[in-house]
Amino acid sequence: MDIAAVVDVAAPVLGSGIRLSVPLLFCCLAGLWSERSGIVDIGLEGKMLAAAFASGVAAAQWHSPWAGLAVGILVSVAFALVHGYASISQRGNQVVSGVAINFLAAGLTVLLGQVWYGQGGRTPQLEAPERFLSLEGDFGIGRLLGAGTPQAHLWSDVIAGHNLLVYAAFLAVPLTWVLLWRTSFGLRLRAVGDNPHAVDTAGVSVAGLRYRAVIVCGILCGFAGTYLAVAQSAGFVRDMTAGKGFIALAALVFAKWRPFNAMGACLLFGLLDAAAIRLQGTPLPGIGTVPVQVFQALPYILTVVLLAGFIGRATPPKASGVPYTKDR
Amino acid sequence: ADIQPAVLYDLGGKFDKSFNEAAFNGAEKFHKETSVEFRDFEIQNDAQREQALRNFARKGNSPIVAIGFTQATAIEKVAKEFPDLKFAIVDMVVDLPNVRSIVFKEQEGSYLVGVLAAQASKSKKLGFVGGMDIPLIRKFSCGYVGGAKSIDPKIEVFQNMTGTTGAAWNDPVKGGELAKSQIDRGADVIYHAAGGTGLGVLQAAADAGKLGIGVDSNQNHLHPGKVLTSMLKRVDVAVYDAFADAKADKWTAGVKVLGLKEGGVGWADDANNKALVTAEARAAVEKAAADIVSGKVVVHDYMADKACPY
Amino acid sequence: MLESLPRSSDPRPPAIEFVGIDKRFGAVHANRDIDLTILAGSIHGLVGENGAGKSTLMSILYGFYQADRGEIRIDGNPAAIRSSADAIRAGIGMVHQQFMLVDTMTVLENVLLGAEGSFRLRPAERRARAALAKLASDYELWVDPDAVVGELSVGEQQRVEILKTLYRGAEILILDEPTAVLTPAEVDHLFRILRRLQGEGKTVVVITHKLKEIKAVTDRVSVMRKGEIVATLDTADTTVETLAEAMVGRRVLLQVSKGPSVPGAVELEVARLTVRDKRGLSLVDDVSFTVRAGEIVGIAGVAGNGQSELLEAIAGIRRADGGSIRLGGRAITALDPAEIRTLGIAHIPEDRHRMGLVLNFSAEENVILGYQDDPAWSSGWLYDRTAIRAAATRAFEDFDVRPPDPLLRTALFSGGNQQKIVVAREIGREPRLLLVGQPTRGVDIGAIEAIHRRLIDLRDRGRAILLVSAELDEIRSLADRVLCMCQGRITGECRPEASETEIGMLMAGLGGDGTARGGRA
């Protein structure tokens, strides 16, 4: 089997894998910011869902994907601040707070959607100009690589022709790294996730840092939600996040709380999903046709296997999940 | 007689742009014409089917139309409890003296859109996206494949199922991704039977400049010129008739099988897809329809033997 | 309150003045209306029992806690210190009792933290590197800037803390019990540094329990008791005895009376025991020794040199990576903690909050911790509450736990009384062998006497006791034999009467190869 043929099969799967990994990546980075600062966030799913709804509404309202993005981020940040208030100011149980956020988003989105549009929680279908569409221009690179050649095929199917947010997601990775590992803000933020007392006695506000981290987390979840509702599909539908927030968390653990690992992990999960889709119904050599469900279960099984099997005890930032208090 | 009709939708919800919505439209039409008020309800869990039906019954609603095969057990119970009220159920047979069971020959409608798809396809590769891998959906896909193969036996049909929870009927993102992957594999016409998920399918097809095929209601208008046609399942007619018959005292219980002959299923032909259906395709589909009606062609029903010969 | 006029020549106004400082934690009155003056350019000592309020007072000065009432003046003029940031700006630096370092980060990053001076890290790091080099040469405060703090020795970590304060240009330096974690040699080094700082006109406050050190390094000293300053004196005018008396409010015997030991058969026999951490570094390194019935063997050593790991290994909490442990001839190396306990080994752990107690349990529930499967507690499937209650009440009377309330949440007992609960539980069982770690840490002198008494009685009843303590005085007053430990090795054995310097040498690991001797003991 020659390269061209392989590429013909592989390229679309890779492309689809990238598209599927984008919401994971946004969420995973969001979780990274939050947990690096010591705030565990089970509520990524909820924030993403809320953002998806808000962006769907806004994009339809003002006929612009950018309006969608802006409002999506706003709402997601609002939810993040609720979580922040509960876990930073009120020193509540962070996991519980996250779960509450998830339910709140699941309920409110559909409730309001139903009241406003009476379409079972769906927001109006978005027209092309109201969405982030895949970018056409390929800067002649395709031709440069030689039309029809495998590498051109790879370029056009895998790298080029995604929508803006896809590139934003992959841009967010180095950005996160620089901010967290190359600036004083990042130094403090990572320190506060490991030993808040040290940061406090160094004359830096623990709460201040953590609130900022939580806000960044909200912003990234906002991107994720907007991507779902305004880029990948044309409007919000109830529960459209379908557990991606949790997969992202798994990816975060898998990535040992590091940005570039996170990218790798999310791509892996994305590709798994894409492969599962592609393989549905196609007979496997040796095994023959397997029930659809096997492939549908694949990503979940692999998540568990990866968590238990390969990573074992990944140690999160020391102080994550522990409310900061000066009282002994 | 003056009646107080009621509709009970399935989990998908009233506005699934699909068959629950079709039911709603039927009821609305009846309301507009006769200005008879009707009640309706969306259940949130299985325990409520029975509860809701009983609620209707207690308030003396009749006829009570339940949408979806999942309602069967509940209807059976409640209809027994209220023998002098009229009940109807769509998509399932409940054998009681006061229940009208309406089932559709989705396979025939699917066969027709399969024919159209085969005609419209240049790549000779088609796609099908179902919601959940359950018998009803296989009934759709089987007919579709049959129709397509009747035009060109070598034609290839990719089939994908969306998920395994209720969310599977409501996951346009996944739907879109499934469609995209079929398009990547060369499919240029994609038929969906996946409720809300289908919106994603049609969207993806439209975005990629390919053709989608709608289901249940006429979905041609969702992406004018990008939806080849829709497999019409006239749940709206079924509901409307149920109401109307009751009003006109022409109500009959028993099984009503609505196929092509009875006008229960068909393909959507309107301004939105005029340009897409070539004369040749039109001829082919009309011939197929005629053959089915005349019985010359019998479209295989997956439910008969849980197998698809095509 | 005693007060003697300062004999000081420094013309500057007082560096720090506390005026009517008052602080409560819930019901704990940590500081009561404190007035205290600290002269510029002086080294000021602060002594007091555990819980007297020393750390609280200094943490208030450093802005870590807010005083409920009162005012602080720096160099004569009122300073509003609402956060550590304010304090740092006012030129105050503090080395806390428990270090405030980020273990996972490098020395450089820890020094920079909060004082980066620029958004981008690179230039800041360059500046800090230079500064550290200078400080190192000026004060012989040498630490590798790129070492990961978690892997440094406690002494080095303390240097990092001091570097942090100097890098921030502190004029007033507070050290909270800096010597607790140091070997005598390191202590001398530290004091040299303090003098040099003083020489440059900086002001230093040192909190300590060790009255000798007060005499050694400070110019003036203040004594705290139960939240109040009871005396402020020129060090020259004081003796260790007067200070001790001022601390406790009554005459104290710093030595417990005990007869000579009558060692019996060997109970505990540890041979070539080795314990490693996850990274494979030896925490306990090829250690051999024995403990006989009727003797107390003390293990002297600076905290964090493997003593706690040694105890945990014997108790079965840590797996031994090499060597053997025998109790009365029987090998117990492979047994788990439950089995080992049933064989009659009791364990008073070093850190009661981390191990010895479940703070949210009622006191009586903590009385059965570790012995929860003793049939005495249960009738059939269920626990027999009355039996447990009775046992608890008895124990609390015996050991004078205050308040003697079995249902009180354990967190609400004072440190000393929490410790008494643990001691009561472990000694109450007449164990064959008692493992004791830091039995009197965080315990006031009254309780210390009581606990020491118990240990000696136990010994006199012919039980074996292995005692680990960082307090040399405690070791010397209790132990019949002293083993010194350093970096996981037994560096030598000596008699409790041995001179401070000799033991100090051994604790620093400068005692020739002591392992062999330890083995033959």
Next chain:
Amino acid sequence: MSAPHRELPPIVDYALLPLVNVTVAFLVSGLVVLAIGENPIEAVRIMIAGALGYSEGIGFTLYYATDFVFTGLAVAIAFHAGLFNIGAEGQATIGGLGVALVCLTFDGAPWWLVAPFAIAASALFGAAWAYLPAWAQARRGSHIVITTIMFNYLAATLMVYLLVEVMGKPGAMSPETRMFAEATRLPFLRDFLTPFGIDLGQSPLNPTVFVAMLAAWGVWLLIWRTKFGYELRTVGQNPSAAVYAGIDPGGIVIVVMLISGALSGLLAVNEVMGTQHRLLLEFTAGAGFVGIAVALMGRNHPVGVVLAALLFGMLYQGGAELAFEKPKISRDMIVVIQALVILFAGALEHMFRPTLARIFASAPRDDR
């Protein structure tokens, strides 16, 4: 005496504070109702009337509560060991598989004969589904919250496969097993009680409710009166103290999760054998997640759990009636209320503590 949070009298801590929190949660829910243009008072009236106004409503309330007691207990006992079991949903689903297998094998046998086996099977299957996540957490340190969620998805997937390919009723549209024989179904309490003039209408309330009560009592005993309970609380409070005390935290974690899974599994007896009389997809209807709210509201104490379960039973029954009466208030209102309860009774539980403390402050002792 003092603590970071000053001590409050027990009644305040265990009764008043939760009450305040829940009240606030409901007030906020009221605002939401207001926001979508309905009258909260009216809504509350309809809900209460629907849940308690007539005997059938009460029947339904209790029937829902039965489910929530099981899942609530499951979450609560895990909490005591410091574990957060979000997997009750999946464990219950698989429990249903167990019940169905038993009922279908002994189809036709009298219910009182089958019930014990069905109960055992539901518990067994539920526990089995909890085992892997428990093991992964205990021995491999993988986050149990994530693994249990994954297992929820896996349970759903497995179910579809079995019901479509293996156990499904031949010739039937819907992925569900055939109905159990009349004799094998758990009887409805209404059939017992009507003779005594108590009319539960058509509510599916069945003997499982007593199993739930028993379970609650058993869990209480287990946690506060047995050695195992002591050990699991120790592990939950302070793992290193547990190790010191000769307890193997890993082992405890696994056993606790097995118990938790078993409790979730029992839900299936109520649903599959008692109500639906067949195995069908998603019969759990989110009860697994409601359990989280119930446990938090009930302060992880069995009595509290039972009370909270009743409240949520009312929410579900009353909510259904509400949605029936007021199309504008869709089923999702319940989810919102649920979320607010978790938020205020769980994450923000300490918000009103200082205020209450100020009111109930026991005079500070003079520790001199």
